[in-house]
Every structure is written in structure tokens, then in C-alpha cells.
Amino acid sequence: xxxxxxxxxxxFNLIVTLDPEVKTVVGTSLxxxxxxxxxxxxxxxxxxxxxxxxxFRGKHFLNTILNTLLSLPTVVLGLLVFxxxxxxxxxxxxxxxxxxxxxxxxxxxxxLPIIIALVRNAIHxxxxxxxxxxxxxxxxxxxxxxxxxxxxxxxxIGALVTGFGRVIGEVGVSMMLxxxxxxYTRTITTAIAMETNKxxxxxxxxxxxxxxxxxxxxxxxxxxxxxxxxx
Amino acid sequence: MKNIILEANNIRKKYDKEHVLxxxxxxxxxxxxxxxxxPNGSGKTTLLNxxxxxxxxxxxEILYKSQPVTRENFDILNLRRxxxxxxxxxxxxxxxxxxxxxxxxxxxxxxxxEIETRVKSTxxxxxxxxxxxxxxxxxxxxxxQKTSIARSLITDPxxxxxDEPNISLDYQSTRYFNKLFLxxxxxxxxxLLITHDLYQINNFAEYITILNDGKVEKSGSDIDLDF
Numbered sequence: 401x402x403x404x405x406x407x408x409x410x411x412f413n414l415i416v417t418l419d420p421e422v423k424t425v426v427g428t429s430l431x432x433x434x435x436x437x438x439x440x441x442x443x444x445x446x447x448x449x450x451x452x453x454x455x456f457r458g459k460h461f462l463n464t465i466l467n468t469l470l471s472l473p474t475v476v477l478g479l480l481v482f483x484x485x486x487x488x489x490x491x492x493x494x495x496x497x498x499x500x501x502x503x504x505x506x507x508x509x510x511x512l513p514i515i516i517a518l519v520r521n522a523i524h525x526x527x528x529x530x531x532x533x534x535x536x537x538x539x540x541x542x543x544x545x546x547x548x549x550x551x552x553x554x555x556x557i558g559a560l561v562t563g564f565g566r567v568i569g570e571v572g573v574s575m576m577l578x579x580x581x582x583x584y585t586r587t588i589t590t591a592i593a594m595e596t597n598k599x600x601x602x603x604x605x606x607x608x609x610x611x612x613x614x615x616x617x618x619x620x621x622x623x624x625x626x627x628x629x630x631x
Numbered sequence: 632m633k634n635i636i637l638e639a640n641n642i643r644k645k646y647d648k649e650h651v652l653x654x655x656x657x658x659x660x661x662x663x664x665x666x667x668x669x670p671n672g673s674g675k676t677t678l679l680n681x682x683x684x685x686x687x688x689x690x691x692e693i694l695y696k697s698q699p700v701t702r703e704n705f706d707i708l709n710l711r712r713x714x715x716x717x718x719x720x721x722x723x724x725x726x727x728x729x730x731x732x733x734x735x736x737x738x739x740x741x742x743x744x745e746i747e748t749r750v751k752s753t754x755x756x757x758x759x760x761x762x763x764x765x766x767x768x769x770x771x772x773x774x775x776q777k778t779s780i781a782r783s784l785i786t787d788p789x790x791x792x793x794d795e796p797n798i799s800l801d802y803q804s805t806r807y808f809n810k811l812f813l814x815x816x817x818x819x820x821x822x823l824l825i826t827h828d829l830y831q832i833n834n835f836a837e838y839i840t841i842l843n844d845g846k847v848e849k850s851g852s853d854i855d856l857d858f
Contacts, residue, residue, distance in 0.1 A: 527722055529718070529720065529722035530722050532680070532685050532686075532718075533718070533721075533722040533724075535711070536683060536685050536711075536714075536715070536716040536718075537734055537735045537738055538708065538712035538735055538738050538786070539738050540708060540738075543738050547724065550724070550725070551724060551725060553725075
């Protein structure tokens with residue numbers, strides 16, 4: 401018990417004194433997660449809307465694939481991307497393995513199905529009466545689209561926050577594609593795994609507390625977006 | 632006989648390969664209380680959607696002031712903006728009552744100051760000033776309907792399409808809106824009302840179209856039809 405209390409004291413000390421190594425790891429994680437979420441949002445949001453609003457052959461099959469990909473293990477995805485970007489892979493000459501770009505590609509692929517599926521649900525949940533009301537009020541095509549986005553905004557933002565939550569806490573993709581290089585591709589989760597193994601329990605604990613705090617904030621935001629209001 | 636403001640000829644509408652509307656001719660008279668009546672499922676709301684240009688997926692011809700409504704003759708969006716619809720089950724957008732009433736004006740890019748003034752005066756006219764800051768998802772059925780009526784009237788429409796508004800209104804409100812509709816007609820607005828309310832039909836109808844099974848069974852003035 402004493403051991404844990406000592407580790408916790410050390411962890412809080414690292415956080416309060418803004419330890420440079422902790423700052424770098426947290427900064428790298430936030431940078432990677434925000435970038436991945438942004439790219440996945442730009443690609444996934446329009447696809448989610450299109451899947452809901454446009455009828456096409458194979459739509460049911462695509463939705464089933466999407467739902468399956470929601471629970472894709474991060475190490476499996478990491479392995480898949482690794483096979484493409486490793487030196488012997490077809491994208492090997494681009495030199496993306498063990499770089500930030502490599503991690504971002506993996507993370508984008510990880511959360512793309514999540515964002516597409518949750519945006520699809522958010523658009524699907526908008527009452528059909530909204531469309532005829534918008535037309536009858538004199539909305540142009542662009543205005544109708546904006547109204548649709550506005551009506552689905554809580555669901556869409558919830559989707560993006562969920563995607564961010566998934567990447568900030570994942571370890572498989574970052575470890576396999578980033579290589580856990582200190583000061584470069586070391587993220588909160590990979591650092592926790594490695595530093596704890598090395599016996600730096602306080603350091604791992606400090607990062608764990610920060611990750612838990614970020615996770616709490618994310619869940620707090622998701623809860624209010626899902627309930628449809630921010631107070 | 633008043634002028635015809637809107638006319639529909641040879642309207643055919645299908646759902647799942649089955650004709651739901653097969654209408655030879657319907658006339659809407661200017662500055663009058665036009666009624667569209669008929670049993671449930673007779674195609675009243677479908678016809679209202681077509682006449683109000685909300686639904687453009689049909690075969691046939693619509694004439695506005697004797698001119699065929701085509702892209703060559705009209706800017707369809709601007710023409711649609713001369714009409715307003717009050718739905719049986721209104722949809723209110725997320726936000727406050729004020730933002731909902733203001734929406735049609737915002738869509739027309741009207742200045743904020745003017746929007747504010749018109750929202751207040753319309754809310755005053757409908758006696759819902761106390762609701763302006765209330766969120767749309769906190770309203771009762773009657774309050775929602777009143778908000779949707781205010782939203783439809785704020786643009787000063789030339790034709791007001793009304794689809795059975797009484798369902799969510801209490802007796803007092805129904806009486807109030809009957810009076811309001813009569814005042815609007817005196818101001819020159821044309822109203823097309825779908826209703827089952829015999830009191831409204833007997834007392835206010837000037838022109839009546841009776842639909843049955845997607846077809847016009849009878850149409851004419853209240854005197855012709857002996858209402």
C-alpha cells in the first residue's frame with residue numbers, strides 16, 4: 401500500500417511541476433489524436449451523411465461491414481497497416497513506419513468506421529418531418545443541408561468526441577506503427593506500458609492520471625451531447 | 632366568383648407504383664377560405680404538398696395566376712416563398728421559440744434588427760410572447776402548434792396551407808385561430824384548409840373540394856355544394 405501511495409505522491413509531483421518528459425508525451429498524444437480525429441472527421445462525416453441519405457446497391461452490406469469494424473482490435477489494425485508501410489510493404493518506400501504519419505494513418509483507419517457509423521446514426525435520427533418543414537419555410541438546397549447538420553449537431557459532435565476518445569486511449573496502433581521512440585512517437589499509452597516495465601511506476605501513474613482526466617472530460621462531453629444539451 | 636390564384640390540372644402521384652392521386656382539376660380562389668375535405672387516406676395532405684410546391688415529384692400541371700409553374704416562367708424558390716404551410720404535426724427545430732419563428736426570415740437573409748422586430752410583433756399577435764425564450768422541446772402540443780403558426784405567418788404569405796391544425800389545439804385556441812384565419816382572409820391572404828371539423832366547414836367554407844380515394848368527388852362554392 402505504501403508503495404502505491406509513494407507512487408501517487410511522485411505522480412502528482414510530476415504533474416504539478418510540469419515535468420518536461422510528461423509534457424512531451426502528453427503533447428505528442430494530444431497532437432496525434434487531434435490530427436487523426438480531424439482527418440477522420442473530414443473524411444467520415446460526409447460519408448456518414450451520404451450512406452444515410454443516398455440509396456445504393458450493397459448499402460446493407462456496407463452497414464454490416466461498418467458495424468463489424470467498430471470493434472476492430474487495435475493490434476490487428478496495427479498489423480494490417482504495418483504490412484503496408486513496413487520496408488517490404490507496398491508503401492514501404494515512403495518511409496512511414498515508426499513516424500507520426502504512420503501512427504496517424506493507423507488511427508484514422510481505426511476511428512473512421514466509428515465516426516461514419518455514429519454520424520450515420522445521428523443523421524438517421526433526424527425526424528423526416530424536418531425535410532418538408534425546411535422546404536416549406538423556403539430553404540434552398542444548401543440551407544436544407546445546413547439545417548440538417550444543425551439538427552444532427554449533437555450527434556455529430558458526439559461522434560467526433562467518441563473518435564478522439566478511442567485514439568487517445570489506444571495502444572496497439574501507436575506501439576506497432578510508432579515504435580515508441582522517445583520524444584518523437586512516444587504516446588501516453590505506450591509510455592505507460594514501457595516506463596512501468598522499467599520500474600518507473602510514478603511516471604506511469606502520472607500519465608495514467610492525465611489519461612483518466614482526459615477520458616473523464618471526454619465522457620462528460622459525450623454524455624451532454626448525447627442528452628442533446630450543454631448546460 | 633373570385634379570381635383563381637392556384638390551379639392544378641391532371642395531377643398524378645404514385646407511391647410504390649400505385650396511384651394515390653388522380654386529380655383532373657382543383658382550383659384555389661384568391662383571398663378566400665378554401666377547404667379540402669375527405670376521409671382519411673383520400674390524398675388531402677399529398678395534394679396539399681403538391682399545391683404548396685413542397686413535393687415536386689408528380690405528373691401534371693400547376694398554374695399560379697394562370698401561368699404554368701415551370702422553371703422557365705418562375706423562380707420556383709421565390710414562388711414557394713410566397714406560400715406557408717401549417718402542418719398537422721409541426722416540426723420545430725432545436726433552439727428557442729424565438730429562433731424557430733425567426734427561421735423563415737433568416738433563410739431569406741433579412742437583417743437581424745428587422746427579424747427581431749417582426750418576431751416580437753408576430754408573437755404578440757398570437758399571444759405567445761411569454762414563450763419566446765422557451766426551448767422548443769419543452770413546449771406542449773398546443774404551444775408547438777402556436778409556434779409553428781407564428782413561424783408560418785411571419786413571412787406574410789400570399790397563400791397559407793393549413794393541414795388540420797385543430798388536433799393539438801384546445802377549444803379556446805381553435806376559436807382564436809378560426810377568428811385569426813378570417814382576419815387574414817380579410818387582409819387578402821388565401822387559405823387552403825384541410826379539416827374534418829364540421830363547424831369550420833359549415834361556418835367558414837367559401838370554396839370546397841371533396842376528395843375521395845385520390846380523386847375529386849365534388850368541388851365548388853359552399854352554395855353550389857349546399858354546405
